[in-house]
Amino acid sequence: MKRKLIAFDIDGTLYTEKRTLLPNTLKALRELEEAGHFVTVATGRSYFTAKETLKELGVENYLLCNGAYSYENHELKHSFPIDKDELKTIVEVANENKMDILYQTERGVKQQKPFEDQEKRQNAVGFEHLNPSYEFDIDKEEAIYQAIMFCTRDQEKLFNGLLSELRFTRWLSDGVDIVSKDGSKAATLEVIAKDHGFEHEDIIAFGDGENDIEMLKLAGLGIVMGNASDHVKTFGDYITDTNDNDGIYKACQHFNLI
Numbered sequence: 001m002k003r004k005l006i007a008f009d010i011d012g013t014l015y016t017e018k019r020t021l022l023p024n025t026l027k028a029l030r031e032l033e034e035a036g037h038f039v040t041v042a043t044g045r046s047y048f049t050a051k052e053t054l055k056e057l058g059v060e061n062y063l064l065c066n067g068a069y070s071y072e073n074h075e076l077k078h079s080f081p082i083d084k085d086e087l088k089t090i091v092e093v094a095n096e097n098k099m100d101i102l103y104q105t106e107r108g109v110k111q112q113k114p115f116e117d118q119e120k121r122q123n124a125v126g127f128e129h130l131n132p133s134y135e136f137d138i139d140k141e142e143a144i145y146q147a148i149m150f151c152t153r154d155q156e157k158l159f160n161g162l163l164s165e166l167r168f169t170r171w172l173s174d175g176v177d178i179v180s181k182d183g184s185k186a187a188t189l190e191v192i193a194k195d196h197g198f199e200h201e202d203i204i205a206f207g208d209g210e211n212d213i214e215m216l217k218l219a220g221l222g223i224v225m226g227n228a229s230d231h232v233k234t235f236g237d238y239i240t241d242t243n244d245n246d247g248i249y250k251a252c253q254h255f256n257l258i
Contacts, residue, residue, distance in 0.1 A: 001256065005198040006032060007042040007063065007189055007215060008248070010053060011171075012208035013225050014041070016244045021056060024249035029057060031258035038196060042067070042185045044177050044211055046104035046145065065104055066169060066179050066211055067188030068145035076106075078191060080183045081143035083165035088138060090166065090178060093158055094149055101178075102148040103136060110136040147178040171209040186214035204257075206240075206248060208232060223251050 008014050032039050040061035063070040069079045094101055103110045168176040201220035208225040216222030216235045224236030225247050240251035252258045
């Protein structure tokens, strides 16, 4: 089979609902790499929040913070920080309307202050075992790659017309990722494809969330997990089984990738 560029989301895709990795999922990744395919993780998590999972997965390539930066062979390859001035505008509106924000730098998760529902917020985004730093100043940070803002869809409308350099991508019912307008899993995946000579039809993407939609649309083959919402499923070329029922392994077998 022709060599493929294959990208996997973590939460809801590689991870089960209990945030564990199935043996067959790990087996599929190893067999894909042994077959010569370029395998990469494509997640909304930062390195700091994904590093233990990356170690367990054993992957060398990973696209982080929804494409804000990426590593190849464990070395930083691409970097697209978000605009600080516009982030300050978001923070001002968020503070006025009591919306909490987590900031992700290359190596850490930071906040301006503790949240009223700190444990609930951390659990919602899979950061339950982390201790965010409260020593945060936008101007003093070398680079901020992403922020997570907890807000409803109605609250999101408060920012209509205010942003030109940043945008929101929703993956929680009550939360959005704040990313560069030109940054996304799809945009960085496309850069990686060009770097390595892959055509669009050579890209395969696995995902389950709204922040995976652009990547699924970019790919020659977009595979949506069975646990995804009906809305996300409309963007898939193929719907596999759920993340709890070997959806990744079954799809790889179905398309003779392993």
